[in-house]
Amino acid sequence: MLRSAASVGVATTSSRVLGYVRDTVIATTFGAGPAADAFFVAFRIPNFLRRLFAEGAFSQAFVPVLSEYRTTRDPADVRDLVAHTLGTLGLVLLGVTLLAVAAAPLLVWLLAPGFGDDPQRSALTTTLLRITFWYLPLVSLAAAVGGVLNTFGRYFTPALTPLFLNLAMIGAAVWLAPRLDVPVLALAIGVVIGGLLQLLWQLPTLAALGNLARPRVSFSHPGVRRILRLMGPGVFGSSVAQVNLMFDTVVASFLVTGSVSWLYYADRLMEFPLGVLAIAFATVILPRLSRQHASGDGEAFSRTLDWGLRWVLLVGAPAAAALFVLAGPLLGTLFSYGAFDAHSVHMARQALWAFAPGLLAFMAIKVLAPGYYARQDTRSPVRIGVLAMLVNMGLTLILVWPLKHAGLAAATSLAAYLNAILLLRGLLRGGAYRPRPGWGLFTTRVALATAAMTALLWLGAGSLDAWLALGAGERVARLGLWVAAGGACYGAALLALRLPLAQLRHP
Template sequence: MTDHPVQEQPDPDDLVVAPKRGGLMRSGLVVGAMTMLSRVMGLARDVVIAALLGAGNGADAFFVAFKIPNFLRRLFAEGAFNQAFVPVLSEYATRGSKREVRELLDAVAGSLATVLALITAIAMLASPWLVWAFAPGFGRDPEKLTMTADMLRLTFPYLLLISLTAFAGSTLNTWNRFAVPAFTPVLLNLSLIGAAILLTPLMSEPAMGLAWGVLIAGVAQLAFQVPFLARLGLLPRPWPDFANAGVRRILRLMVPALFGVSVSQINLLLDTVLASLLAAGSVSWLYYSDRLVELPLGVFGIAIATVILPALSRRHAEQSREHFAAMLDWAIRTVLLLGLPAALALAVLAEPLLISLFHYGAMTANDIAMAAMSLRAYALGLVAFMLIKVLAPGFFARQDTATPVKVGIIAMVANMVFNLLLIWPLAHAGLALATALSAFLNAGLLGWLLRKQGILIFQPGWGRYAVQLVGGCTVMGLGLWWLSPGWQEWLGWEVGTRVAWLSALVVSGALVYFAWLAVFGVRLRHFRMKS
């Protein structure tokens, strides 16, 4: 195969059938629904963990042992690898032959598995040093450091398994099979809930049962996607081939993409490192608040980014510049439509949300108050987190990874500076606020550069749209603030009362917001977009 096989003109009878095209909004709703199910199950998982472990040493140890492979998963599998692999695979699927597509899948699967198996083996041997690097504050407590290292030996193989799962999911997404990859994370949550109920009572350290649950989840998620690949005739026969032209292109794109697409994850990791140096419980407070922000980020932001990357990649392969620009504009409008009210609701209802979900068992009122501080700070950056998810594909779909890496480095440096400025007056909440501020810088630079390159072209009607959104958010925010009782009252309520009140507030806020938009002219048809 040549370095640019997609420029050849293969026999039409040998072409891979192009993925079916549908509406981006419909695909986004499918991914959003599956992601909502996953996130709800994730919250149920965290409710169980909070009741079992609270915010003590066992919880801190497990969260760090889980965060290390999970961070690398987001950085490599769902970050750099996905953003590099999907555009290349989309070109092969759109303009390449069946043989070329199959050779690419075989080579990528084999090469990815080989590299990750080696990394996993080294990481398991070096687990104490990895824990010290990711959470240096644990070094002051040898027992806590050892416990975390033991858990990491169980959780780190998750990186290998989930990266192969991400490979399968990216392939399915390229063929517009979005529901299966979006549902797959539910299996992680089910595995952890099952481990919490069945395994933790058998362990001298309960948190160790959860580490086993992570390993079980990795196996379950990969096994779940294999039959769907086979049904499409896309199940690879893994064989490492680093000389394959497609593999070389993906590797070239991956290296800078590590920074360009995953800066927010790197910033969250820096929060964990510094939080380990603060008061006991700081890591857990950041974790619980981050989990709530991840719900709308996953359901809205990541769902839109998931469906738009293959579509943008195809438009770039077809050299359809106008449709490419229209898709980016659609993505930004949709993110703001859903992200702004979600961020405002998180800020206004911070304590009620945390109490309803986590104030059980070992979780104290002080934990709630501390987690609420970081939740409001993270909520401030929610829209920026979402914008990064939909703006970065504007570069990666065009196989431009040099520009995002420059932006990523600037944002990381800014986050470090913000961390040092804010950690002393605001402690853990300062770390969350620094992450939010650096996310705005990242999103702003990405958007400005896309505009400068003539890639992002705002469509007519933005002024009116901005007024509609601001009005809807204002009315919704005031309504939630007026209707919600003081958070101290929530502490004394039974779980049924908490859930009923919270559900009523969320439904009321959504009704007020969307009613305002409907009255002032926003219609569903305005958000229809073909892939």
């Protein structure tokens, strides 16, 4: 389990690092102005549906059913399920994309109503949306293929797919943008090319597993019917987080120009530990939990959840603290070039301060939710997610007045904790998760080590203005030094406190 999670983490780290190169290129070229705001809104809409169809409800329904087929059926049945699922999903996505392209002006009006005061920005957002939406069917099929590979224990190949999106967008920004009358259109074109490359990259591995077959469309296939039944509540449940993001976009569109971009760049820094650590564990946990449930091994199921939660605490607590303390230096080092000025760094830092405390909850959700999906229970997370969504929206409307764009981030973090606590309570009450002994001492040691690291980084961060006065090379060197020092301090403190490593091995 740990080796598999590590392989996903290494691949994801590579793609995230390249993603920051991509974001630095975008920030340098477009800054946080109207064109950048238009692109981020246009890209967020297909991303919303991507997470809904690909990484959300579909994966949560598809992987458990596919794992059950692999455990109880012969390879021909598995291949038949894959072919019918990919074909049916592709047809649905094509229909959604055609409808969205036709209704693009309405979608922009609904999701960024504040842009209505600027007809030029609204028209640009509509054009960008009509291009970027073709990313949806490509990346969703790529994610579905990745789900097949994960079920068969092939984690590294699908984890590398985001590299291709980043490469395509960097190439578009550097080479294509200067050649267009409207440079930001290059980013939308790069997004579509990246989606195509993500799909093509995984097909040879799918073929090597013997599961590359001609896609077939059938809504009556028994496996497809089960997936669709599970997706019903899952679509709603997975949409909760995305609805919150869309709601934040609507509110941010009424704030000063740049608010959408400041939230985007802060969220991008949040996505690094979330993607590298939490999603790595979630990727390997869901197939494992699904197999354990299919075989009726409840004790192993509980041990796997316990293992995942211990790792979430071990890596999530210091990551959240480091993001908070080093918010300014991180943003200043990665993005403060060209059109992304010091004011933008200060404003994005406020958003990251509000996002960072919620990291531990976001990571816990990635481990707790598979505990429901693996048992093919998609209704319970929906009920919990709806409550968290309503709380998030209420807090957003309250906090946006005093905190502006940072209030949106703070509301998201608070709602995430509610979501995680309720998910944990449900697993405990249902008996699916029974914590192993030693949690109290384990938590105390992690908390003390995190406090020691936080104190060291607080001393090293200094003032943001002084940091921004440094040259680019100096910023990178200093940031690398303090990140390494913080990691060394945390590790040394854990060793001094005699953290029991045996509790971190998957039993």
